[in-house]
Amino acid sequence: MLKIDLIKIEVNGTPISIPQDKRVLDAINLSEQKVPTLCFDERIGPQGTCRMCLVEVKIKEQMSYVASCTAMVEENMEVFTHSDSLIEYRKTLLELTLSEIKWDQKSMDDTSLTNDEFKMAVEEYKPTNFFPKLQTREKVKDENPFISRDYDKCIACYRCTNICNDWEQASAITIDGRGQDSKIFSFFDNKLMNSNCTFCGQCINTCPTGALSNKKLELDKPVEKTKTKTICPYCGVGCGIELISDGKKVLGATPDFSAPSKGSLCVKGQFASWDFVNSKERLTDPLLKNEHGEFEKISWKKALDTFREKLKGSIDNYGPDSTVWWASARVVTESNYLLQKFARTVVGTNNIDNCSRT
């Protein structure tokens, strides 16, 4: 067994024990306190670019400032997250950051800003002073069906390019230019359809400000929305997704970051997991074929009575093995368990199979 050495540190006076290979940010989270992190995504590691997570630390009577997302914990370290100077610093930094982008209270209410970290930062530090904008960015003309890009909202945290390179392994987008002039660009002509983009949507989900957003998400409507953690309906990877709904319709999907898939999704899970659910072509009533070969709507009672009569006829005249039952790899295990149990215990046949062979 690997022996993990725990060390003792204090966060705002609260003592905690933590493995020594952890970051200061982990310690803060572990002590259930919070600092804003705009450029940090667990899955790609720290970038250290936004500087919002700066904290004061004291080691052996020495005070210093560190970015909590990059600094490692040390024995007997004391961490201070909310000194007056830090609060003032974060407010100014946020004001500077927001001055550079298209931002107003309205964009805060825009629910397509899915990233809570950004929202929390704004709510906690209440920016009030804004500075003259240094640059405007070109509008991106890109007619892909899934992702809209508004770099007027980009704070240059580079979470998107990092997630695209190091997590999605697609390298579809990159930083072009340096410093103030830098912008996000995709090969070859800045149209995602012509790039390596797999439309996995990971960049949208990591973007803190909504500069990248999901074209398909119908979230702006003022209704109660619920999020339900479930599993993607497509392949055998079984990625975790959260379905967003207004109680009647599914409006869209986002990754479930807490699932073993850690938020990864492919284009199907991200963009194709709900249209079919809401489709007008869904079957809504039991249908029975009449003598002309046309389907007629019937009640469940009639459907079930027909089922019983036909099944009984088959069993009585030809025996249970004249019936065949095929389960589905797309329905829940519980339903398939019931189907095989029905075939075996009620009908009395083992003629049950599923499509796992096909």
Next chain:
Amino acid sequence: MVGRGAMTNSIEELTGSKLLLVTGSNTTETHPVISLRMKKAVKNGAKLIVIDPRKIELTKWATRYIQIRIGTDIPFYNAVANYIIKNNLYDKEYVDTRTRGFEELKKHLERYTPEYSAKICGVSVDDIIYTAKEYAAASPKAAVCYTVGITEHSCGTHNVQALANLGMLCGNFGRPNAGINPLRGQNNVQGTSDSGSLPTDLPGYQKIEAPGIVEKFEKIWDVELPRKRGITKISAMDQMIKGKIKFLYVVGENTVVSDPNANHAEHALKCVDFMIVQDIFMTETAKLADLILPASSFAEADGTFANTERRIQRVRPSISTPGNAKTDVEILLSLFKVMGRKHKSEKPADIWAEMSSTSPLFSGISYERLENEGGIQWPCPEFSHPGTPYLHKNQMESGEAGIFSPVDHIEPAEPTDSEFPFVLSTGRRRSTYHTGTQTGKAKGFDKLINEEYVEINPKDAQELKIDELDVIKVESRRGSVEAKAKISDKSPVGAVFMSFAFPETTRTNDLTSDAVDFITETPEYKACAVKLSLIR
């Protein structure tokens, strides 16, 4: 071990493997998120060997790409194993303590020298030696991943055995970051087999024919159970044509489109007296039914799915079923009721509890645990058991030594000839799924791909004077379809590739063969002989 069809190891473990051998799996297209973990492994320093007739996307990441002739997996892996044995590269201690049948295997493989197999497989001798050396060197952190490319052959089961032999030789079973890993297709294939929806198995892969099993279930369910094994889907269709099957109940399968030799399947279903389909759309198959029961999509379902790494995960309803449709569980419960046999447990949690209590494979998994801990991987026999990231840890799950099974090469059931000179293989593309009943309805997906293509090698295209996007006719002994040509060196010379996601315009499975693996009866999607002609 092979029969349960799940990964021996876990998806996340791939990132820590020293070597990945990916064979017959177009992972970037069929299991996109697993391919990300493979690419991550390469970035972490792992070697990646891709062995596939098609030059798939993953080959860009490969340390070596080996373009093997379709259907020649067994001689390839036999030669690799032979080389490993001859050069003493195998794990002797593991072979001595954990396996049986080594001497027989050794003798059987003698014939498969690298030179002999290289000729059959259309690869270089060095390709075989390289694979053998690298695989042995990386063991016991060498993982093999395969998909239907391996199993959808008439010798599919033997292909898997050839791979398992290799795994056992080098001690890659029961070790982290290793194993022999089938990547399963549909979201709940694993759970469906787990549930006992198999003609030979009760829940938890408990064989009807094993002593005491039927009796055990008779006690649990309190009824007398049929003793005779049931018939597979494929034999059922033959029986239908012979008029022996009178009643058919199909849940959510677009069988007519997804089955090989679709004409044959359609004909079979039409021979049944009464057919019921439980589904969410009026699929091609549903149109053939006499009675249709409207069911739930995953977004309305309450229950569990099991993924390809044996992980049971909760599926939770986001909305309720449309109109008078019911959830699949509700429909099944009403079938019990209308037959006067009301089912005791009605809540998914209780149904799961009943199912899991019948099998040591998942008796330690409850909804409560899934809620608190997230997905859990079987085997999980006790509530205090954490689940099993990799199988066969201290001993094979069977409790016995792993058995080497010598296997031989068999040519595909339908070889090419002068009339049908091309090999057609079929599969999936990333932005479409299976028969397209779901992705086909997603807005925006038509921009990615909106019709079927026939992928053809530039050389073949040139010979037949076919240009990009020309409409061509693809004809087999069973039927013909039309589709546009896509010229691509993904397809090797002499082979073409199609998916079956656009059934309204192109019924690819009208072409494919109904030859099946003689052990599991998995249809041979991967190889059938066709001819091509230019239409315009």
